[in-house]
Amino acid sequence: MREEESLIRRAKERDPVALTQIYEDNFDRIYRYIVLKIGDRTEAEDMTQQVFLNAIKAIPGYKSKGMPFSSWLYRIAHNQVVDYLRKKTRRPFVPLNERIESGDDDPQRATEMKLQVEELSAATKQLTKAQQEVISLRFAGELSIAEVAKMMGKSEGAVKALQHSAIVALRRVMATGTVQ
Amino acid sequence: MKKNKEFENILDECLERVLSGESVEGCLSWYPDYAEELRPLLETAAGARQAVDIEPRREFRDRAGYEFQKAVREIGPVRRGNFFAVLMKPAWATILLVVIVLAAGSGTVAAANNSLPGEPLYSVKTATESVRLAFAFSEESKADLYVKLTDRRVEEIVRMAEKGDAEQINNATDRLENHLLAMAGLDFIGGADVLESQLARLESAEETFGLASSRVPAATQPPTATGPGGENVTPPEEITPPSLAPIPGPADAGDIKTYDASAEEGEDSDLRTAVMNSAVMNSAALYDILDDVGEEVREALYRAIEIALVGYDNIISNID
Numbered sequence: 001m002r003e004e005e006s007l008i009r010r011a012k013e014r015d016p017v018a019l020t021q022i023y024e025d026n027f028d029r030i031y032r033y034i035v036l037k038i039g040d041r042t043e044a045e046d047m048t049q050q051v052f053l054n055a056i057k058a059i060p061g062y063k064s065k066g067m068p069f070s071s072w073l074y075r076i077a078h079n080q081v082v083d084y085l086r087k088k089t090r091r092p093f094v095p096l097n098e099r100i101e102s103g104d105d106d107p108q109r110a111t112e113m114k115l116q117v118e119e120l121s122a123a124t125k126q127l128t129k130a131q132q133e134v135i136s137l138r139f140a141g142e143l144s145i146a147e148v149a150k151m152m153g154k155s156e157g158a159v160k161a162l163q164h165s166a167i168v169a170l171r172r173v174m175a176t177g178t179v180q
Numbered sequence: 181m182k183k184n185k186e187f188e189n190i191l192d193e194c195l196e197r198v199l200s201g202e203s204v205e206g207c208l209s210w211y212p213d214y215a216e217e218l219r220p221l222l223e224t225a226a227g228a229r230q231a232v233d234i235e236p237r238r239e240f241r242d243r244a245g246y247e248f249q250k251a252v253r254e255i256g257p258v259r260r261g262n263f264f265a266v267l268m269k270p271a272w273a274t275i276l277l278v279v280i281v282l283a284a285g286s287g288t289v290a291a292a293n294n295s296l297p298g299e300p301l302y303s304v305k306t307a308t309e310s311v312r313l314a315f316a317f318s319e320e321s322k323a324d325l326y327v328k329l330t331d332r333r334v335e336e337i338v339r340m341a342e343k344g345d346a347e348q349i350n351n352a353t354d355r356l357e358n359h360l361l362a363m364a365g366l367d368f369i370g371g372a373d374v375l376e377s378q379l380a381r382l383e384s385a386e387e388t389f390g391l392a393s394s395r396v397p398a399a400t401q402p403p404t405a406t407g408p409g410g411e412n413v414t415p416p417e418e419i420t421p422p423s424l425a426p427i428p429g430p431a432d433a434g435d436i437k438t439y440d441a442s443a444e445e446g447e448d449s450d451l452r453t454a455v456m457n458s459a460v461m462n463s464a465a466l467y468d469i470l471d472d473v474g475e476e477v478r479e480a481l482y483r484a485i486e487i488a489l490v491g492y493d494n495i496i497s498n499i500d
Contacts, residue, residue: 014257016249023248031236045236049244053251115231139225140232142199145192160188163195164221171224 008069012060019059023052026070030077032140037081037132039121047084051077071151074141115174123173131166134159190214191221198226296339297348306355319366320451326363327454330356330488334462337484341469341477349480353487360491363455369498452499459492 010018030051035044054076062072124132133152137143143151149159194207204222208215236244292304309329316322333356340348363369466485473481 014252014255016252019252020249023245027241027244028235032232032234035234036232041234041237045240045244048236049247052244052248056248056251056255115227117231117234120228120231135228138195139199139229144196157185157188160192161184164188164191167191167221167224170228171220174224174227 004069005064008062008064012062014056014059019056022055022069022073026073027052029070029141030073033074033136034077034081035117036121036124036136036140037078038084039118039125041117043084047077047080051080054080067150068143068147070141070143071147074137074143074151123170126173127166127169130162131169134162134166135170138163187214187217191218194218194222195225198222199229297336297351298345323363323366323369323451324454326359327451327458329359330363330491331458331462333359334465334484334488337481338465338469341473341481344474344477346477346480349477349484353480353484356484357487357491360487360495364491364495364498369495452496455492455496455499459488459496463488463492 007018007021011022027048031044031048034047034051035041038044038047051073055073058076062069124135127135130152134148137148137151138145145156145159145163149156152159154162190211194211197207198204204219204226207222208218211218235241288301288304292301292308295301295305309332313322313325316325333352336352337349337356340352463485466481466488470478470481
């Protein structure tokens, strides 16, 4: 923890070594988080880059508030995603990949198929916002339950319950194409 | 409800294992009673994790890395305080300098120079120092100025200790630490490498300090008191003063000698001498005041000593 504190202190002074370390430690995770949120790898590349450019500008004003530093980066990424989705022309709902939506009611068989991130992204869009966030932070962001709980302002128990319901809902979507 | 909670905990534990690379079957073997219920959920989670386990394209990663480094270089390090960052822009700095020179004539700056942390004119004092730093264009002149500023901070710490104000001791110590770090970061002293090592040593020193409540070296060991029954009573929770001692400590305090640079050669010897003298005088001053202050400020003083010792030592050992 002290190591992270020292790193952040130096990063707040815009020390190039500290900033680079933060970049290296978080770049892939932030990219995955954004891809899962928007389902478009090319757009996610530009947005990931922008997250870190924004972070360089904003980091002198960063305050920990007892949260892990990565949660601050996810907050920037989240805002970026919200902006992107707001600006984007609303497209008609794209159903899940045909092979998943083809009426195969056997959930096991459905999940045995190799899932692409774009399909997963489309599937998670049918979950509630809170469920989406838990799935994104846990599976793409690789955050622990405790970190997700701090970030979402919920208890760990509440996040575990959300995680449970999110996976159940995701499985249903994967099997049928819709949440029942 | 209780069963639900128990299942959610088990699911989470299994998820952690699956996300760490363990097989679904392996997880299920830990909880055979829940296997039927767990299996579909873990398979879904494993599928999702696999789907999201992607990496950015190589060319994108290279481009993004280049852009990031370029932005870091362009934006540069932070100047302390946004207010001063604005003031340090050439036009503002010139105006400010003129104002300060005029103000100096009226005695305001002179008065501010004697002010102490917490006093109304103290902000004028620190502002004046910032302007002086901004106009110290060479690294050598910056280093000279930092040496003087560290002397000022130590003087403030001593005065605040006399007043029993631990909070202001800590504030002045923070400024002292900033000066020492800034000096260590000057390119001709060692730049980023020395700064890195100084930060690491300061961290380690602070960690030692924080954990050192039971170690009290003989030099500052409080006298053992005698209890009502004649038994020896050691005062509780005595805090250890720093004992890194690369620089003269309490034993030298009664006989302060400035550093003799006659044997030094090279263009940095003057600076080295100045830093050595500053280190000796300041550490002695900090140790001296320890004997005259109450418990309420001792911890803050130990921290100040620790930071001064580590900071000076690192700088001195890197000036060739």
